[in-house]
Amino acid sequence: MNTDIQKLIGEATTYDKKQILEVKRPKSWLKSVSAFANGEGGTLIFGISDDDQIVGLADAKGDAERISEEVKSKLDPAPAVNLELKEADGKALVLLHVYPGQETPYYYIGDKQRIAFVRIGNESVTADRVQLKTLVLKGSGRTYDSLPSNYRFEDMAFSKLKSVHYKRLQRSFEDNEFVSWGIIDENGKLTNAGALLADESPVRQSRIFCTHWNGLDMTSGLGEAIDDVELEGCVIGQLQDAVSFVRNNSRKKWWKENDYREELPDYPERAVTEAIANAIIHRDYMQMGSEIHIDMYDNRLEIYSPGGMLDGRLIQQLNPLTVPSKRRNPLLADFFSRLGLMERRGSGMKKIINTYRRYEHLSDYHAPEFTSNASEFHVTLWNLNYEGSDNNIASNNAFQGAEFIKEPVEFTKEFIKEPVEFTKEFIKASRQIYKLISTNPKVSTVQMADSMGLSARQVLKYLKRLQEIGKIARVGGRKMGEWKIIDEEYEGFFDRI
Numbered sequence: 219m220n221t222d223i224q225k226l227i228g229e230a231t232t233y234d235k236k237q238i239l240e241v242k243r244p245k246s247w248l249k250s251v252s253a254f255a256n257g258e259g260g261t262l263i264f265g266i267s268d269d270d271q272i273v274g275l276a277d278a279k280g281d282a283e284r285i286s287e288e289v290k291s292k293l294d295p296a297p298a299v300n301l302e303l304k305e306a307d308g309k310a311l312v313l314l315h316v317y318p319g320q321e322t323p324y325y326y327i328g329d330k331q332r333i334a335f336v337r338i339g340n341e342s343v344t345a346d347r348v349q350l351k352t353l354v355l356k357g358s359g360r361t362y363d364s365l366p367s368n369y370r371f372e373d374m375a376f377s378k379l380k381s382v383h384y385k386r387l388q389r390s391f392e393d394n395e396f397v398s399w400g401i402i403d404e405n406g407k408l409t410n411a412g413a414l415l416a417d418e419s420p421v422r423q424s425r426i427f428c429t430h431w432n433g434l435d436m437t438s439g440l441g442e443a444i445d446d447v448e449l450e451g452c453v454i455g456q457l458q459d460a461v462s463f464v465r466n467n468s469r470k471k472w473w474k475e476n477d478y479r480e481e482l483p484d485y486p487e488r489a490v491t492e493a494i495a496n497a498i499i500h501r502d503y504m505q506m507g508s509e510i511h512i513d514m515y516d517n518r519l520e521i522y523s524p525g526g527m528l529d530g531r532l533i534q535q536l537n538p539l540t541v542p543s544k545r546r547n548p549l550l551a552d553f554f555s556r557l558g559l560m561e562r563r564g565s566g567m568k569k570i571i572n573t574y575r576r577y578e579h580l581s582d583y584h585a586p587e588f589t590s591n592a593s594e595f596h597v598t599l600w601n602l603n604y605e606g607s608d609n610n611i612a613s614n615n616a617f618q619g620a621e622f623i624k625e626p627v628e629f630t631k632e633f634i635k636e637p638v639e640f641t642k643e644f645i646k647a648s649r650q651i652y653k654l655i656s657t658n659p660k661v662s663t664v665q666m667a668d669s670m671g672l673s674a675r676q677v678l679k680y681l682k683r684l685q686e687i688g689k690i691a692r693v694g695g696r697k698m699g700e701w702k703i704i705d706e707e708y709e710g711f712f713d714r715i
Contacts, residue, residue, distance in 0.1 A: 254316035255297035274309025497523035
């Protein structure tokens with residue numbers, strides 16, 4: 219095996235080093251073997267100092283034999299490895315190549331201990347409870363979303379999935395597709411993926427918390443949150459509602475050209491959609507009590523999702539344009555892919571970056587940022603209109619001399635003269651009404667009031683205003699008719715993506 223030592227040293231996550239073979243402290247290096255086998259594999263080099271200098275081994279051949287014996291006796295199960303003797307700068311080295319294992323977790327069983335390790339960045343750390351569960355699933359060839367849930371399929375409704383399926387694919391969702399899509403398993407049991415796609419999803423940790431903060435951080439002292447909402451239910455509906463929340467809490471600049479109107483949004487909707495879709499698809503649903511958070515500040519939008527990179531690498535140490543996608547929830551990824559909500563090959567970060575590159579001519583332009591650790595993934599999208607100054611438009615023919623006007627998005631513009639409290643409450647009520655109509659177009663006012671925790675009179679007031687401004691319509695009579703959403707910003711979401 220021809221190994222480039224200097225190139226290997228640059229691969230922090232898949233490389234570790236030891237100056238000598240510590241015979242009396244085998245755990246000091248066997249933990250890396252366990253971590254590599256439990257992850258994407260890697261190489262442990264003996265004869266390299268802490269400052270990456272090649273120092274060599276006095277008895278490389280003898281050390282290789284001891285390494286082989288220790289791996290076989292102190293790891294359970296024994297991972298697939300390959301030992302390579304190599305000379306570099308006239309000095310002898312031993313390279314222990316560890317292959318990614320299929321029978322995870324791989325435990326270190328020395329010193330009266332039984333511990334599994336995982337790789338996080340350039341460290342081998344003890345697997346926590348959630349990581350250990352993930353390794354057990356991986357070793358059994360299963361993923362969280364494919365496991366049978368604790369809920370019954372016959373107790374669930376899937377009207378949102380069926381509606382979006384028809385809009386996107388122009389055909390009805392057939393009953394036999396519940397099996398082929400993995401919503402129920404071969405025994406007819408509802409899977410975790412199915413529970414996440416149900417209209418009233420019972421998976422509590424699948425919620426999304428959205429908050430629009432007043433200022434640059436949560437503790438700026440400028441008052442309470444401007445708007446907030448807790449999204450639950452079908453994850454496809456959550457995607458739509460989360461993007462709508464960002465749009466309703468954004469502003470945009472616009473100017474008139476000769477025959478059309480040009481707009482500059484705070485956040486490109488394509489980038490927002492990709493970031494939220496990736497958070498839903500790739501998050502770790504085994505982290506109980508930890509939900510996706512979307513926090514909007516004056517200058518940025520932050521999206522937090524539970525679960526770091528599946529292979530333990532840190533995204534801030536990688537090129538997000540080239541990093542390969544590792545799917546933590548492949549069934550969910552397939553659902554979103556089939557419906558055209560994301561690409562199966564996982565190019566979300568690339569799309570986000572490329573969408574923002576259209577605005578590189580802005581003088582205060584900031585590219586999207588991605589950071590992760592063992593249990594979290596963060597995306598930061600920067601507000602293109604922050605500070606609202608024309609000075610942040612660079613000299614560019616497409617923008618030169620344009621007159622900019624800053625305004626709220628159309629949805630909130632209708633009520634800009636109303637008291638702030640009413641505007642906020644109306645938007646919240648509108649979200650709930652849209653969700654109820656999407657789930658059941660025949661929903662009654664009394665049912666809406668019961669679900670929203672409001673009086674029927676207040677709901678009627680909201681319904682009347684939505685009808686007056688052309689956001690919803692009643693089709694048919696009062697008793698036999700149904701509601702229809704005609705808000706293009708909301709209903710056109712799936713057409714735009």
